[in-house]
Amino acid sequence: MSTEKKKLAVWKFASCDGCQLSILDCEDELLLLAEHITIAYFPEATKSVIEGPYDISLIEGSVTTPHDAIKALEIRKNSKTVISIGACATSGGIQALRNYIKVSKYVKAVYAKPEYVDTLETSTAIADHIPVDYELRGCPINKYQLLEVLASFIVGKQPNVPNQSVCIECKLNGNPCVAVARGEPCLGPVTQAGCGALCPHYYRGCFGCYGPKENPNTSALAQHLSEYGVMDSDLMRLFRNFNSGAPAFREESKKYD
Amino acid sequence: MRSKDRPRYVLTVDHLRGLFDELSDQGYEQVGPIFRDGAIMLEKINSFDELTLGYLEQQDKGSYNLDQHPDAGYFQYSVGPQSFKKFLNPPRRKLWEANGSSSNFEITVPERPAKMVFWGVRNCDIEAIRILDKVFLEGAYVNDWYQAAKEDLLIIAVGCTHPSKNCFCTSFDSGPMPYEGYDLSLVEVKDGAGHHFIADGKSDLIKHWLNDTEAQLASKDDLEIASRTIEEAIDNMPIRLNPKEASELLKTNLEHSHWEQVASRCLSCANCTLVCPTCFCSTTEDITDISGDHTERWLTWDSCFVGDFSYIHGGQIRPSTRSRYRQWMTHKLSNWYDQFGSSGCVGCGRCITWCPVGIDITEELAAINDNPVGPAKDKKSRGNEKHKGST
Ligand code: SF4
Numbered sequence: 001m002s003t004e005k006k007k008l009a010v011w012k013f014a015s016c017d018g019c020q021l022s023i024l025d026c027e028d029e030l031l032l033l034a035e036h037i038t039i040a041y042f043p044e045a046t047k048s049v050i051e052g053p054y055d056i057s058l059i060e061g062s063v064t065t066p067h068d069a070i071k072a073l074e075i076r077k078n079s080k081t082v083i084s085i086g087a088c089a090t091s092g093g094i095q096a097l098r099n100y101i102k103v104s105k106y107v108k109a110v111y112a113k114p115e116y117v118d119t120l121e122t123s124t125a126i127a128d129h130i131p132v133d134y135e136l137r138g139c140p141i142n143k144y145q146l147l148e149v150l151a152s153f154i155v156g157k158q159p160n161v162p163n164q165s166v167c168i169e170c171k172l173n174g175n176p177c178v179a180v181a182r183g184e185p186c187l188g189p190v191t192q193a194g195c196g197a198l199c200p201h202y203y204r205g206c207f208g209c210y211g212p213k214e215n216p217n218t219s220a221l222a223q224h225l226s227e228y229g230v231m232d233s234d235l236m237r238l239f240r241n242f243n244s245g246a247p248a249f250r251e252e253s254k255k256y257d
Numbered sequence: 258m259r260s261k262d263r264p265r266y267v268l269t270v271d272h273l274r275g276l277f278d279e280l281s282d283q284g285y286e287q288v289g290p291i292f293r294d295g296a297i298m299l300e301k302i303n304s305f306d307e308l309t310l311g312y313l314e315q316q317d318k319g320s321y322n323l324d325q326h327p328d329a330g331y332f333q334y335s336v337g338p339q340s341f342k343k344f345l346n347p348p349r350r351k352l353w354e355a356n357g358s359s360s361n362f363e364i365t366v367p368e369r370p371a372k373m374v375f376w377g378v379r380n381c382d383i384e385a386i387r388i389l390d391k392v393f394l395e396g397a398y399v400n401d402w403y404q405a406a407k408e409d410l411l412i413i414a415v416g417c418t419h420p421s422k423n424c425f426c427t428s429f430d431s432g433p434m435p436y437e438g439y440d441l442s443l444v445e446v447k448d449g450a451g452h453h454f455i456a457d458g459k460s461d462l463i464k465h466w467l468n469d470t471e472a473q474l475a476s477k478d479d480l481e482i483a484s485r486t487i488e489e490a491i492d493n494m495p496i497r498l499n500p501k502e503a504s505e506l507l508k509t510n511l512e513h514s515h516w517e518q519v520a521s522r523c524l525s526c527a528n529c530t531l532v533c534p535t536c537f538c539s540t541t542e543d544i545t546d547i548s549g550d551h552t553e554r555w556l557t558w559d560s561c562f563v564g565d566f567s568y569i570h571g572g573q574i575r576p577s578t579r580s581r582y583r584q585w586m587t588h589k590l591s592n593w594y595d596q597f598g599s600s601g602c603v604g605c606g607r608c609i610t611w612c613p614v615g616i617d618i619t620e621e622l623a624a625i626n627d628n629p630v631g632p633a634k635d636k637k638s639r640g641n642e643k644h645k646g647s648t
């Protein structure tokens with residue numbers, strides 16, 4: 001482990017800032033983090049800017065404008081390690097719902113001077129534009145996972161961020177399954193763990209904030225839900241949520257469009 | 258003394274309350290079935306009256322429902338999503354922590370488990386503990402936490418009077434009536450407005466306690482009623498498989514097309530393995546803080562349905578759901594015999610109920626049996642002799 005402090009930058013693209021807030025939410029751990037990392041660029045937290053290059057760039061948000069796409073390239077050039085954080089940065093986020101409609105039509109309907117709006121037809125993940133070293137899922141991300149990833153990069157070990165199902169966390173936490181015991185439609189079996197099975201803990205089905213798990217069988221889950229009376233329109237909405245741009249959820253949702 | 262020669266007693270709810278309090282006084286931590294969030298869960302309890310009272314259950318493939326019923330007693334359901342393995346080999350456990358720098362650090366190991374009492378253990382779960390004993394206590398690598406947890410363990414078993422639709426313990430050499438591996442075993446019998454229990458005490462501690470209660474000895478009629486309740490439970494449980502034949506069948510059908518068919522339905526979510534009372538796989542995680550001066554190693558349950566489970570240098574051995582489901586089922590029903598000398602399944606039915614899409618291990622086996630690619634089996638011989646329990 002090198003003794004020199006690593007330089008961290010935090011970038012924002014199209015997003016709600018919730019993931020950046022998760023960084024600030026680290027509170028107690030922030031001081032320890034600041035001892036081992038120089039927070040070089042983080043406009044949400046501080047006005048002072050230290051020029052790049054950076055050791056680690058955290059990117060929140062998705063690419064929705066031509067300017068975003070160029071900015072992503074610049075960040076890549078200027079950073080040793082790029083980690084995209086949150087549903088927006090890893091799959092396009094809730095704003096990827098625009099990928100299913102004609103954006104120019106909406107721009108015309110909403111804005112008095114649509115010609116001032118320079119936007120792309122799609123909202124896409126950072127990894128669709130530049131090579132990304134690591135992706136941290138979630139809407140928002142889990143601050144403990146973020147600390148785990150940062151600590152791992154600093155000490156040089158593999159982070160513990162399993163890509164298995166939410167069901168595993170759900171069972172390990174001792175929740176009675178809401179799908180089986182309450183008949184709630186739950187995306188847990190096809191969604192990646194990370195939240196600690198928050199929704200099932202509060203008797204709700206998982207909304208899929210962490211996006212598809214490895215090897216997701218979305219069609220088997222959808223078929224089962226459909227047999228239990230979930231309508232096609234609801235199935236579509238279930239998969240078209242925070243991670244509608246993730247390929248597995250996108251393709252499944254299209255079947256019910 | 259042989260089981261059938263021991264005197265049986267008639268215990269009341271007050272007797273059991275008394276036992277609970279006495280064991281608490283002796284420093285035991287007590288766990289048992291309680292109603293929580295729509296299911297019967299196994300948790301630490303501080304009084305006998307926290308135990309589930311007045312619920313009947315309905316289980317089906319991928320579904321579970323509880324209903325309150327004025328006549329229902331303490332144990333007139335079968336098993337919920339959890340098994341007692343969660344207390345013997347907890348889902349998450351810190352193995353050790355290290356503090357200090359790389360040249361000067363100290364390792365501390367957490368305390369050993371408390372001495373525990375398990376209330377309401379069904380015979381499938383007793384069988385499962387016997388299986389876990391082989392896994393964790395035999396051979397070169399002993400799970401010392403499990404060993405310590407077992408040392409002072411008291412098991413209060415119950416005979417099942419209301420098996421669920423998914424129970425199939427009669428398909429194995431066990432059935433719903435505990436015959437060994439307990440300290441006290443109870444059969445709950447309804448009498449008018451209340452309930453009493455026909456009790457068999459096995460360990461010295463319980464025998465002494467039974468003596469001190471001055472409880473009535475069970476009459477021939479009492480025994481007759483208790484054993485009839487269990488017989489009825491047995492009659493209500495169809496035989497679903499013949500374990501020895503299943504074991505052979507699977508060995509010769511590893512390339513059966515049905516594996517692909519199950520894989521099209523299976524979510525590889527791992528619920529089946531987590532609810533199974535005999536699945537024992539775990540992984541370890543090292544957690545380091547940013548300073549690098551504090552490290553913890555944790556043991557957590559793992560599952561053969563997880564991709565990384567079979568990851569070794571260069572890739573996963575079982576990347577497809579087909580290979581994961583096949584691994585799970587052939588281990589449970591076949592390779593377990595080679596590894597541990599018994600079936601890895603005890604017929605508790607949990608994996609059937611708690612699979613979010615209701616996959617039934619016995620139906621998948623039957624589908625292969627109906628159309629084997631390996632040496633054909635006599636289809637009719639899937640059922641074996643019914644195993645009768647005795648009270
Ligand atoms: S509640 Fe959802 S996440 Fe939890 S076990 Fe059931 S299906 Fe999986």
Ligand code: SF4
Pocket residue numbers: 522523524525526527528529530562611612613614615616
């Ligand atoms: S059999 Fe059911 S519970 Fe088990 S991994 Fe497959 S879908 Fe999940």
Ligand code: SF4
Pocket residue numbers: 529532533534535536589601602603604605606607608609618
């Ligand atoms: S395989 Fe299923 S039925 Fe058999 S012991 Fe495990 S959970 Fe119970």
